[in-house]
Amino acid sequence: METDSVKLESSVWLGNKRHRALLSGWRFSWTELDKKNRDKNTISVPVSEVVAVMEGQVEIHPQKKTKDTDRDFTLFYVKRSNTSGGKGPLWSLGRSQFCCLSRDLRDQWVTQLRIALKTHCPSRPCRLLVFINPYGGKKKAKQIFHSSVAPLFELAGISSHVVVTERANQARDHILKKDLTGFDGVICVGGDGMFSELLHGVIGRTQQEAGVSEHDQSVMLQPCDLHIGIIPAGSTDCVCFATVGVNDPVTSALHIVIGDSQPLDVCSVHHCSTLVRYSVSLVGYGFYGDVLAESERHRWMGPLRYDYSGFLVYLCNRSYQGIVQYLPADSQITSPRDNSRCLSGCRVCSESTERLFPRSESCSSLYSRQLSQYSIESEDNWLSVEGRFRCVSLTCMSSSCPRSPKGLSPSAHLADGTGDLILVRNTNPLGFLTYLHRHTTTQDQFDLPFVEVHRVKAVRFSFLPGEEDDDEDQPNDSQNNTPGILEDPETLCNSDIESNSFGSKQHLAGNQREQGMTEKSRNKSDYLCGLCSSKRSATSVWNCDGEILPYAEISCRVHGQLVRLFARGVEEDPSSRKYNEGNRNCRGRCFSHS
Ligand SMILES: Nc1ncnc2c1ncn2[C@@H]1O[C@H](COP(=O)(O)OP(=O)(O)OP(=O)(O)O)[C@@H](O)[C@H]1O
Ligand SMILES: CCCCCCCCCCCCC/C=C/[C@@H](O)[C@H](CO)NC(C)=O
Ligand SMILES: [Ca+2]
Numbered sequence: 084m085e086t087d088s089v090k091l092e093s094s095v096w097l098g099n100k101r102h103r104a105l106l107s108g109w110r111f112s113w114t115e116l117d118k119k120n121r122d123k124n125t126i127s128v129p130v131s132e133v134v135a136v137m138e139g140q141v142e143i144h145p146q147k148k149t150k151d152t153d154r155d156f157t158l159f160y161v162k163r164s165n166t167s168g169g170k171g172p173l174w175s176l177g178r179s180q181f182c183c184l185s186r187d188l189r190d191q192w193v194t195q196l197r198i199a200l201k202t203h204c205p206s207r208p209c210r211l212l213v214f215i216n217p218y219g220g221k222k223k224a225k226q227i228f229h230s231s232v233a234p235l236f237e238l239a240g241i242s243s244h245v246v247v248t249e250r251a252n253q254a255r256d257h258i259l260k261k262d263l264t265g266f267d268g269v270i271c272v273g274g275d276g277m278f279s280e281l282l283h284g285v286i287g288r289t290q291q292e293a294g295v296s297e298h299d300q301s302v303m304l305q306p307c308d309l310h311i312g313i314i315p316a317g318s319t320d321c322v323c324f325a326t327v328g329v330n331d332p333v334t335s336a337l338h339i340v341i342g343d344s345q346p347l348d349v350c351s352v353h354h355c356s357t358l359v360r361y362s363v364s365l366v367g368y369g370f371y372g373d374v375l376a377e378s379e380r381h382r383w384m385g386p387l388r389y390d391y392s393g394f395l396v397y398l399c400n401r402s403y404q405g406i407v408q409y410l411p412a413d414s415q416i417t418s419p420r421d422n423s424r425c426l427s428g429c430r431v432c433s434e435s436t437e438r439l440f441p442r443s444e445s446c447s448s449l450y451s452r453q454l455s456q457y458s459i460e461s462e463d464n465w466l467s468v469e470g471r472f473r474c475v476s477l478t479c480m481s482s483s484c485p486r487s488p489k490g491l492s493p494s495a496h497l498a499d500g501t502g503d504l505i506l507v508r509n510t511n512p513l514g515f516l517t518y519l520h521r522h523t524t525t526q527d528q529f530d531l532p533f534v535e536v537h538r539v540k541a542v543r544f545s546f547l548p549g550e551e552d553d554d555e556d557q558p559n560d561s562q563n564n565t566p567g568i569l570e571d572p573e574t575l576c577n578s579d580i581e582s583n584s585f586g587s588k589q590h591l592a593g594n595q596r597e598q599g600m601t602e603k604s605r606n607k608s609d610y611l612c613g614l615c616s617s618k619r620s621a622t623s624v625w626n627c628d629g630e631i632l633p634y635a636e637i638s639c640r641v642h643g644q645l646v647r648l649f650a651r652g653v654e655e656d657p658s659s660r661k662y663n664e665g666n667r668n669c670r671g672r673c674f675s676h677s
Contacts, residue, residue: 256284365476
């Protein structure tokens with residue numbers, strides 16, 4: 084319980100200006116005083132956003148003491164930049180140097196502030212396992228970590244064990260197999276692909292330890308305690324953007340340092356009772372699958388490859404036949420078209436915590452929750468849509484990214500236990516361009532006659548009998564799923580199998596596995612059908628958070644708040660407060676399912 088009792092109050096000097104400093108309850112503030120002792124400006128910092136308190140006048144670039152006296156102390160804290168420039172909720176490191184009247188008073192300030200930090204911020208990380216992908220995005224991950232992030236971790240007293248990856252899936256395998264004792268979180272410096280590796284490692288490890296089978300679609304997966312942090316250094320950085328509001332390494336590092344905690348829904352993707360992958364952002368068939376497949380041919384272009392491929396795929400003007408079945412979420416609670424935004428402290432998400440993790444939970448009620456969540460969903464509750472689609476997309480969050488600041492589904496929630504299913508039926512090229520273009524404007528991309536959107540708990544995608552692609556070269560086709568693939572369900576996400584081996588189960592030899600991205604790129608580009616090959620495939624591929632899935636017929640289930648990120652959701656821009664009136668509750672860290 085927080086108290087507002089004053090812990091310490093005194094005069095302090097910032098340069099030659101006298102201030103009144105006050106530590107009361109969970110807030111530290113300092114007010115400039117004029118010559119007549121009247122209050123001028125006040126700066127107020129919640130203790131939870133204090134990064135460090137150091138004796139003396141300290142700078143962090145490089146961390147050194149400048150000429151100081153034994154009456155000085157330095158406060159480092161989270162400083163919000165002006166968001167009016169459209170840069171989103173950008174954070175930087177604030178630094179204020181205080182001079183007290185005596186050394187004794189300085190010591191009291193340092194002691195009291197550090198006690199307040201311990202009291203109000205018990206869940207800050209002390210030790211982190213950091214994975215850097217030197218080849219992601221613009222290939223600047225190492226530089227970003229060492230110049231912008233490591234100094235902040237050091238300042239906050241966080242020790243980090245750094246692994247620079249040498250192959251794809253190394254981070255995932257490390258988390259699955261190595262001793263993680265003592266680590267408070269795992270961090271990736273890279274893009275959505277690196278995040279996905281950590282996601283698979285953390286979920287897999289947690290289920291292994293809990294004895295839960297990831298392949299059983301009806302099972303309630305064990306929520307993961309080990310937090311994931313993302314330092315954005317990739318091409319799209321969609322997960323970072325959608326959970327922080329900006330893709331900025333310093334902002335993300337500060338969220339990690341202060342121990343923010345944001346639960347996140349995760350979608351499990353299955354094929355024939357076998358787990359294929361997890362997704363948090365996009366499970367997309369048609370346009371987004373084709374763009375990803377095409378983009379793998381142009382990896383050398385870096386982040387621009389998506390724009391170039393998007394243009395080529397758009398010109399192809401393709402649509403695909405399929406049957407989409409979905410299990411609707413409770414439409415009384417929210418809707419993908421209710422114009423709300425999931426912001427930091429989102430009321431919908433925190434109320435979902437109660438629903439997903441009722442407080443008085445015993446082993447037997449856990450079992451009954453498992454039944455109530457999944458098994459009793461009879462087939463009668465499923466709805467079905469059949470037709471030709473430009474794209475079929477499922478997203479557990481808004482999936483906003485720099486290209487599309489509102490995202491695929493602007494009103495989706497990060498942690499409400501549901502996903503949004505977007506069906507874009509076949510339409511003329513101008514209609515589809517209008518749909519795509521609206522992702523980049525404030526216009527409603529769902530307000531088009533050929534688009535429908537549903538808030539769902541689960542989705543299945545299949546073909547009418549005889550409708551599957553008969554292209555022999557098409558390895559994602561369910562017909563090509565040789566029985567061997569499913570003989571050993573444990574192996575689909577097993578490190579000995581390249582998870583991007585499309586359709587044919589490939590036990591890669593050690594040296595092949597090490598080739599990482601090169602090998603992956605070659606495999607992925609084998610897929611592209613329409614643009615360059617003479618034979619156009621009747622099926623597309625699924626894009627699952629930037630990875631191509633080896634199957635076209637899949638079923639997906641949303642697992643509410645399965646993982647936790649060092650983030651707090653997108654902070655509200657004060658100028659747009661009216662947009663989300665009534666949807667706020669408390670800050671991201673108030674979520675708890677323990
Ligand atoms: N050392 C490595 N060599 C080759 N591939 C790697 C290595 N380390 C990680 N990878 C793989 O590279 C893929 C892409 O990396 P990452 O996500 O960091 O960048 P990106 O693709 O540019 O960004 P985005 O996913 O945002 O588009 C990941 O899926 C990861 O599995
Ligand atoms: C005429 C203008 C056309 C602009 C089209 C913009 C459409 C942007 C839609 C962005 C959706 C982003 C979804 C995120 C997907 C990520 O999970 C994934 C992994 O990084 N990224 C990609 C590119 O597949
Ligand atoms: Ca959700």
